[in-house]
Amino acid sequence: MNTIIALMPAFLRAVGGVISLLEGTNAFSEGFSSVAEEVLSAAASLVERGDEAANELAALTNSIVAMGPHDPTQEQWADLEARSNAAHAAIQAPSAPA
Amino acid sequence: MHHRARSPFFLFGFSSLGGALVALLLLTLALYGCITRPVSVAKDSEQRAYALYGEFVIFEEEASRLRGSVPAAVYVGVQRADAVAKPTADSLLQAVHDYDTISAQLRAGNSTQDKLTVATSNLQTWVTQAETDVENLVSAVKGAKP
Numbered sequence: 001m002n003t004i005i006a007l008m009p010a011f012l013r014a015v016g017g018v019i020s021l022l023e024g025t026n027a028f029s030e031g032f033s034s035v036a037e038e039v040l041s042a043a044a045s046l047v048e049r050g051d052e053a054a055n056e057l058a059a060l061t062n063s064i065v066a067m068g069p070h071d072p073t074q075e076q077w078a079d080l081e082a083r084s085n086a087a088h089a090a091i092q093a094p095s096a097p098a
Numbered sequence: 099m100h101h102r103a104r105s106p107f108f109l110f111g112f113s114s115l116g117g118a119l120v121a122l123l124l125l126t127l128a129l130y131g132c133i134t135r136p137v138s139v140a141k142d143s144e145q146r147a148y149a150l151y152g153e154f155v156i157f158e159e160e161a162s163r164l165r166g167s168v169p170a171a172v173y174v175g176v177q178r179a180d181a182v183a184k185p186t187a188d189s190l191l192q193a194v195h196d197y198d199t200i201s202a203q204l205r206a207g208n209s210t211q212d213k214l215t216v217a218t219s220n221l222q223t224w225v226t227q228a229e230t231d232v233e234n235l236v237s238a239v240k241g242a243k244p
Contacts, residue, residue, distance in 0.1 A: 060136040087158035
């Protein structure tokens with residue numbers, strides 16, 4: 001499922017491209033293809049914006065599947081802990097004065 | 099008599115390209131809502147803890163990238179959600195360390211099954227708490243995204 005999501009922006013843009021290529025055939029009313037292409041491109045951007053977190057969630061999910069019956073290693077825990085501390089410090093840092 | 103050309107999308111059950119597009123966009127949104135959560139593949143308490151802590155970290159990092167790109171008032175909500183979730187995540191991490199330590203001691207003959215039972219129960223308690231607090235952080239970050 002996560003792979004399908006990752007491929008979705010490219011798929012949406014490809015569909016938009018095909019529609020653009022077919023412009024002028026009797027499949028589409030005039031002007032429709034540009035609107036369709038814009039809508040599909042906007043949807044692709046929307047998916048991509050959330051893609052970074054989605055890709056990381058997919059990688060985390062895959063790493064847990066790959067563990068099989070074993071538990072995470074000390075290094076894996078230490079990596080997450082360091083990342084959390086860094087992100088927490090960045091989130092809670094006072095804003096720069098305007 | 100003039101016959102209107104039948105749309106090729108009729109072959110796929112759609113009367114028009116517009117219908118096909120709407121269906122495609124709805125499918126995209128539906129799929130996006132179905133991203134597999136890491137915790138759903140975890141096989142035991144420690145893997146569940148790792149999945150939740152990992153998800154927490156991913157959305158903390160996502161939250162840190164939002165600074166400056168969302169209104170200050172919105173970002174305050176994200177900061178609050180992180181401030182609540184972080185102590186829970188730290189306690190979850192400590193509970194995992196305690197569980198691992200007692201497990202190792204028990205294998206070496208230096209602890210008791212009772213102590214492991216307590217450590218396991220403590221770990222499960224923090225897993226349950228983390229589910230709530232991480233979900234709140236995820237909602238705050240998703241809600242704040244422009």
